[in-house]
Amino acid sequence: MNILILCAQGGVAGSTYSISYLAKGLAEKGHQVFLGLKENTFLDSLVENSAVHRIYMPFKGKLDKKTRTIITKIIDKKNIQVINAQSSNDRYVGPIINLFRKNKILVVQTRRQHPKQMLGANKFFQNIFNNFFSDYLVTVSHELKKIFISRGIKAEKIKVIHNGTPTEQYIQNKRLSQQLKQNLGYTDDDVVIGCVARYKNQPQLVKALKYLPKEWKVLYVGLDEKSYRERFPDEPDILDVPQQVKCTGIIENKAEVIQYYTLMNVNILPSTMDGFGLALVESMAMGTPVVATNYAGIKDVVQHEENGLLYENENYEDLARQIEKAVLNTQLREKMIQIGYEAAFKKFSIQNTINNYESFFEEIIEARKSKKDLKIME
Incomplete structure (x- = not known):
């Protein structure tokens, strides 16, 4: 698989370690893993000297044009099959890019924390964005999945994959x-x-x-x-x-x-x-x-x-x-x-987490391919 993982943050935190474990683990299993991140961050140091391909991006806001341009080039040049967005600003990039592409890219968001309470228009637009402009959400716990469902996210769009540790x-x-x-x-x-x-x-x-x-x-x-x-x-x-x-x-x-x-x-x-x-x-x-x-x-x-x-x-x-x-x-x-x-x-071993992500990505990529093949036959 050709996978692009995005992380606009990358400071010292448990989530940063988790993202590095996932990227390195998938790369070690033979997949082409590209990690979009900010240069000289803690995450940058964690994946240095690994099989992960680092792609530096500015991530200057949710609609940053330069970041979108870099990602678009990577998608076309490296034949990216799935984008996995891991933090706040990068969750918007993939769906926005897909608005202007004929060949849509699978977009998976990973949600690690309890979401902020949203009301009115904010909640309405967030739900539209998650339900119609992202393909799937990965939550790190079943309880977090319940919370997102209660906020209006469709249950069939959510996959639970627990965090893991080496x-x-x-x-x-x-x-x-x-x-x-x-x-x-x-x-x-x-x-x-x-x-x-x-x-x-x-x-x-x-x-x-x-x-x-x-x-x-x-x-x-x-x-x-x-x-x-x-x-x-x-x-x-x-x-x-x-x-x-x-x-x-x-x-x-x-x-x-x-x-x-x-x-x-x-x-x-x-x-x-x-x-x-x-x-x-x-x-x-x-x-x-x-x-x-x-x-x-x-x-x-x-x-x-x-x-x-x-x-x-x-x-x-x-x-x-x-x-x-x-x-x-x-x-x-x-x-x-x-x-x-x-x-x-x-x-909660990291190997379980990596295997579960691998199986999930393979499953949704194959489902997308089958859907395209069926459409061609029709």
């Missing part, structure tokens, strides 16, 4: 873990409540801390204190809690990020925007129990009291109860660790 990367580096622990001033006796994410509604965790022991430690990986405070100008004391709190800031080295999980007694994702929650799978793979919001796609990943714990959104006492349970209930904790391993290494 299982070979989950090896504990005891020397690095010990170094990180020493740098943070932690001891083996400390209870550490962790959160590995950029901004994902961490104030819910902050508000739950008053119900938890003061001697426990709090660690935010991927968030720095300055930017965290700046998000809440009306709450200057947002981090002034009884527990010791430390922030690492953004960490680009995935091998290092993974080792932080080993310092934590529990990893918490208090998110209302995730369509999946890759950090939860990473945590499971490293043997750290998870607590997350009972919300949207997270429910595809975490089964309550099986491979993790769920709390009700904005119920801070419930969040605190679930955290205590994950830390103190030894029997439940061991059960969640074991089942979490199985989920991470079997159900």
